[in-house]
Amino acid sequence: MIPLLLSLKVAGLATIVATIAGVSFAWLAAKREFWGKEFLDAVLTLPVVLPPTVLGYYLLVLLGRRGPIGSWLESQFGINLIFTWQGAVIAASIVAFPLVYKSARSAFEAVSRQLEDASRVLGKSEIQVFSLVTLPLALRGILAGAMLAFARALGEFGATLMVAGSLPGKTQTLSIAVYEAVQAGHDQIANFLVIVTSIVCIVVLLASNYLFRPKYRVT
Numbered sequence: 058m059i060p061l062l063l064s065l066k067v068a069g070l071a072t073i074v075a076t077i078a079g080v081s082f083a084w085l086a087a088k089r090e091f092w093g094k095e096f097l098d099a100v101l102t103l104p105v106v107l108p109p110t111v112l113g114y115y116l117l118v119l120l121g122r123r124g125p126i127g128s129w130l131e132s133q134f135g136i137n138l139i140f141t142w143q144g145a146v147i148a149a150s151i152v153a154f155p156l157v158y159k160s161a162r163s164a165f166e167a168v169s170r171q172l173e174d175a176s177r178v179l180g181k182s183e184i185q186v187f188s189l190v191t192l193p194l195a196l197r198g199i200l201a202g203a204m205l206a207f208a209r210a211l212g213e214f215g216a217t218l219m220v221a222g223s224l225p226g227k228t229q230t231l232s233i234a235v236y237e238a239v240q241a242g243h244d245q246i247a248n249f250l251v252i253v254t255s256i257v258c259i260v261v262l263l264a265s266n267y268l269f270r271p272k273y274r275v276t
Contacts (some may be wrong), residue, residue: 223236
């Protein structure tokens, strides 16, 4: 049960981080024009196509004690993210981020600019336009992306293993526990963990499909 609880904690926190960052960048890409936007889009989507081990290596280089971010965190705050559950959250957040970003960008692009401009004509500020018009109309797509991100974070293996390792009770998530159980020949434990993971992911996907389904259908 410990790997399940740890996986839920890591996936939940990773989903929150990925959703906040994904919605922010999605709004920027959908509603603003600037030089290099498509290049930025490619970089933000890169975790989808990069092998998880390559992504994990990048994180090790950045977050390790000799890395630019890791060395700064350790010298300034005494924080070490390698082989910790916090490191697993960071790895899962980056892997799950593109799912929120792409879904949210599509949702924002589908929001009518005429409605947003009408709100501005009525004297609404940009924050009010976003909170009262853009966000409510794009919310279904954002929630669907967040659910997919949760399912992806729950099953993350490669990058998490490289950054957080496999410390029982500390960093051993469900996917890593399945791998360890298979390697040790504990088939019953592996079967149980696989079933639990599959059920959770199916529930999340069903909920996501429901959110993606159009509200109105033409008959």
